[in-house]
């Protein structure tokens with residue numbers, strides 16, 4: 115029986131290994147992690163991450179050919195294929211701080227593999243890493259090899275949160291990079307055989323190591339670039355009376371451009387886009403390519419501009435002051451169908467509003483009170499580091515209440531900001547909400563999901579990203 119061990123039981127390690135276990139009953143899969151609480155949760159009724167469809171799969175396979183364990187060394191030693199799916203955050207200190215990927219967790223995993231291995235291994239980079247990381251890992255392993263043959267493969271993951279299971283069941287492509295030697299090609303074939311249990315062969319792409327590593331960064335940069343492009347257009351739409359939804363529909367109808375990923379928003383979030391583009395920028399700079407670095411840097415700058423622009427709209431519309439005013443925040447996760455808040459635009463928006471002395475009442479169906487408190491206290495990039503580097507028992511952020519109902523959040527509020535596109539926000543009783551709010555009552559829709567016409571009929575003053583402006587808002591330009 116082929117034995118797979120995955121180091122890192124996070125948003126990638128957990129779902130990908132669960133799907134491999136489901137699709138390959140003849141393979142034994144063990145997911146290991148140094149975090150005892152995470153492993154305990156994977157072995158419990160309450161999984162550590164919320165992902166539609168995941169619970170069913172875990173329940174089907176757990177205890178049969180899918181196991182979660184904190185016994186990292188034993189399971190690594192016994193495995194034939196080791197996936198490394200640990201976090202690769204942005205460095206917060208030292209050389210490359212604020213840009214370069216921090217490979218501390220990756221390197222310690224590689225050293226541990228070298229320490230405990232007694233048989234040949236295929237080591238698979240599942241984490242998103244800088245191009246050429248495989249070479250560094252090869253060096254660590256070969257300097258400590260004790261005669262063991264290690265083959266390193268790059269197999270970046272393209273799943274998106276909220277649709278992870280769907281993406282894993284039916285991937286656009288599976289990418290495997292390896293050495294162009296006979297041993298390298300043999301290792302590629304072994305991994306290909308795993309995916310071939312359910313992925314059609316023509317969707318399994320094989321490349322050299324560096325192309326696979328770089329393709330992951332490139333794919334995320336291209337995706338994020340589309341959002342920054344449409345968000346940049348949204349500012350111009352507001353200035354000219356064009357409607358960004360109509361513009362993206364018209365643009366996306368061109369089959370060369372395509373319609374996906376053209377929704378204007380308060381900004382992209384999530385643990386990957388910003389981190390991976392910063393990483394790409396740093397790699398370009400290190401390779402003496404400042405023009406290329408600046409090109410990609412602009413994607414992040416436009417994203418920051420979009421978040422700032424949204425807050426400016428809120429404050430300027432409300433007579434340039436939100437001091438002491440209650441503002442309801444609907445949605446805190448970085449997108450719907452996940453409880454993940456890493457780099458969510460809600461953090462920046464909330465922090466800015468708090469700086470302007472607003473009182474916030476936050477509602478999200480999947481994010482815990484503790485997580486929101488932690489996020490509002492944490493410094494940039496700290497979220498992706500070990501727990502001991504994060505505020506341990508967050509003291510309550512004053513002026514923030516976290517409630518479990520959108521109506522409660524909006525009661526007596528002056529304004530509502532919609533920051534995550536949860537489906538339930540489409541069907542709220544906005545008349546009831548309006549009746550219980552201070553007047554004038556504002557809705558700032560950061561996800562373009564409300565029916566603007568209906569809400570204006572109720573009496574709301576509505577701001578929707580990139581849409582023709584309410585006359586009220588038009589007269590109050592958002593100047594930074």
Ligand SMILES: NC(=O)c1ccc[n+]([C@@H]2O[C@H](COP(=O)([O-])OP(=O)(O)OC[C@H]3O[C@@H](n4cnc5c(N)ncnc54)[C@H](O)[C@@H]3O)[C@@H](O)[C@H]2O)c1
Pocket residue numbers: 121122123124125126127146147148149152186199200201202219220222223240241242243271272273274275385386
């Ligand atoms: N989240 C996504 O949607 C996504 C998608 C594609 C790729 N990625 C990439 O995959 C990687 C993992 O992302 P994630 O979101 O799953 O991260 P995560 O933080 O949810 O999980 C990483 C896990 O690795 C564990 N870990 C760290 N060092 C360890 C060690 N030495 N031994 C054992 N366990 C260790 C941590 O405790 C943590 O539970 C990152 O490189 C990320 O960029 C993420």
Ligand SMILES: O=c1ccn([C@@H]2O[C@H](COP(=O)(O)OP(=O)(O)O[C@H]3O[C@H](CO)[C@@H](O)[C@H](O)[C@H]3O)[C@@H](O)[C@H]2O)c(=O)[nH]1
Pocket residue numbers: 242271272273274275276334337341374375376377378379380381382383384385386387448449
């Ligand atoms: O038209 C759009 C599409 C997305 N977003 C926002 O962009 C962010 C990222 O969304 P999405 O890409 O769907 O989720 P992620 O889970 O971050 O997935 C991205 O990052 C992963 C980690 O690298 C990759 O594996 C995926 O392919 C890539 O889509 C979220 O805040 C979305 O709300 C928009 O604002 N407009």
